[in-house]
Amino acid sequence: MSTTGMSWQDDEVIVGVDTHQRTHHAVALDHTGGVIADQEFPASQAGDNALLAWAQTLGTIGAIGIESTGSYGAGLTRTALAGGHEVIEVNRPAKAVRARAGKSDPIDAESAARAVLAGTATARPKVSTGVVESIRTLNLARDGAVKSRTAALLQLRDLVTTAPNEIRDILLPLTAAARVSKAAALRPDPARLEEPAHAVRHALRTLARRVQYLEEQIADTDSALSALVKQTVPTLVAARQVGTQTxxxxxxxxxxxxxxxxSEASFAKLTGAAPLPASSGKTHRVRLNRGGDRQANKALHLVAVGRLRSDPRTREYAKRRRAQGLSTPDILRCLKRALVRESFSALKTDLLRA
Structure with missing residues (x-):
């Protein structure tokens, strides 16, 4: 995920930006690493335009290193890319660096600029002006609704466990779905809420109706997501065991x-599917990579497990690898790496077509 090596011209400035929710602090360096100027700007469209205009008065913008391009710096990143500028994603300084150099907005902004100038920061940020950003936004809303539904169901279950016997004996034997329907139809007496039985009925009805509302939200978002994902990556969705969420x-x-x-190897590293060497002495082996995007890694894992259960070719592969001495975790790791290759090829086919 890196840009090609950069050579800086004498009139170019390298800008580093420390981003926050309400303000951005920018520092400009010349091609030799000297600080030219620094200034703070509001985190708004007008502020982003002013930051770029300020940088252009100092010289030709060679590149802009921005922290948190997917969160605090998302708006500035979009504006800079729309203006045709080279944007580099910069990680926040390590704790050891901060302990040695101190911590302030100008220091962090200068550190971002120096990372770009030295070539230690080379990653290009995601473009957030296309359909993938729409899918990310919808998926974010869905994940929030799923977590809230799970929390409400657990609260409902626990409340039923401690409810008065006349309520507990009715609701406890039911399935989760039937319990929600039954609890949503409870009718507490508003004038008798000082009595625990009626307070429990009121709380159970509130939780059950919350669950029902969240289920409607999830179903609505699932429908929108399914249509967008199938339209955007039909080749990927057509693969075995790959559903909308995956x-x-x-x-x-x-x-x-x-x-x-x-390359697709870079994508494998980003998904945490690239094996890491764990050799020592006469022992030569690799181990599971616990880094990368864990949601993508989880998706790969679910596809691998699903294919191990239902795909004859995958089962035959696993049988052959077990005969070679590999354990099930090792086989899953190999399968996930192969799935990255398959998925990356499908993504290229679909996104380049679009």
Missing amino acids: AAALLICAGQNLDRFA
Whole structure:
């Protein structure tokens, strides 16, 4: 996920930006690393335009290093890319660096600019002006609704467990869906809420109706997501064991601009599917990578497990690899790496076609 090596011209300035929710602090360096100027700007469209205009008065903008391009710096990143500027995603300084150099907005902005100038920061940010960003936004809303529904169901279950016997004996034997329907129809007496039985009925009805409302939200978002994902990556969705949520997780991880990846190996590293060496002495082995995008890694894992259960070719592969001495976790790791290759090819086919 890196840009090619950069050589800086004498009139170019390299800008580093420390981003926040309400303000951005920018520092400009010349091609030799000297600080030219620094200034703070509001985090708004007008502020972003002013920051770029300020930088252009200092010289030709060679590149802009921005922290948090997917959150606090998302708006500035969109504005800079729309203006045709080279944007580099910069990680926040490590704790060791901060402990040595101190912490302030100008220091962090200068650190971002120096990371770009030195070539230690080379990653290009995701483009957030296409359909992939729409899918990410819808998926974010769905995930929130699913988590809230789970919390409400657990609260409902726990409340039933401690409810008065006349309520507990009715609701406890039911399935989760039947319990929600039954609890949503309870009729507490508003004038008798000082009595625990009626307070419990009121709380159970509130939780049950919350669950029902969240289920409606999830179903509505699922419908919209399914249509968008199938339209955007039909080749990926057509693959065995790849559903809407799996495809969405991989698509969100990859982003709209696949050209930011040097190869599918870079995508494998981003998804946490690239094996890490764990050799020592006469022992030569690799281990599971616990880094990368964990949602994408989870999606790959679910596809691998699903194919192990239902796909004859995958089952035959697993049988052959077990005979070679590999354990099930090792086989899953190999399958996930192969799935990255397959998924990246499908994503390229679909996104380049679009």
